[in-house]
Amino acid sequence: MNITAQHLLSHNIKPSAQRIAIMKYLMEHPIHPTVDKIYSELLPDMPTLSRTTVYNTLRVLEEHNALLTLNIDSKTVHYDGNITPHAHFMCRCCGSIYDMPLPEGILNPIPKMSSFNVEVIKLYYKGVCEACQQKEKLEINN
Amino acid sequence: MNITAQHLLSHNIKPSAQRIAIMKYLMEHPIHPTVDKIYSELLPDMPTLSRTTVYNTLRVLEEHNALLTLNIDSKTVHYDGNITPHAHFMCRCCGSIYDMPLPEGILNPIPKMSSFNVEVIKLYYKGVCEACQQKEKLEINN
DNA sequence: TGTAATTTTGTAATGATTTCAAACATGTAA
């Protein structure tokens, strides 16, 4: 029994070949991929894989809290196999998404927050990453 | 010249009838409506209004920082005419979106944040609102 | 082995958003 299957079982998810492949891909590639990225990366090694299976599987993984779904991009959903609490930064130039630390204390006041029962927190930063800032400077100088 | 038109001008937006109507609706209805909500609410008083115009106008308003776009709901975008910094809570039962205070200090560390140039911060809470918590209790008791 | 339950697959449908070109409105110069 491999480690990814055990990880799925610990979330009460039956570890099929497809689910293992998708979960493994997410854990080994912390690049916050989209459905299409996951699908096209896994297809060469799993030629019968269906896009619908990727959608289905990601929904199952989400429902069992085995991944985070990111709505930082209004065009499409991105997925994160790292479920430890953290924030995300998306560059408006290159579209890359980076992990960020969660500010101190942001998790603490949740239970006291008025009468709402807060179950999930999403913190998104948007702007320009280091690499794209350099590119912008070069363009201005030319 | 009405106050909404002045508001648009202060954001360098030419105040057409449609733009005024949409901006006014957003400012007078802090319910974080969707495109379809805005369209169907304005249609009776502006029968020639096109859905495309609502999309176009919201994009113009966003580009000129006259509103906030919320990607808290993965299904569709919600809009907020209140541009003072604040967070949002969405109820997973009824879908309502509420304004929330931004935690102390969350805006301060932005400039120091590694080498990223942060331009926008979005903080979303998800869970169950007070009213839906009451409903859930009633259902359990019956 | 046989049968029920679950999972995967591919196709078709859905629905939010965008594209596009024509119609319309507005501003300005003569």
Added chain:
DNA sequence: TTACATGTTTGAAATCATTACAAAATTACA
């Protein structure tokens, strides 16, 4: 005022991510 240029609105059609669905494949287990 007219003429022209510019910007805005409109509605139809296209796009594209996602979902629905039913058949096929796989798994669990008696």
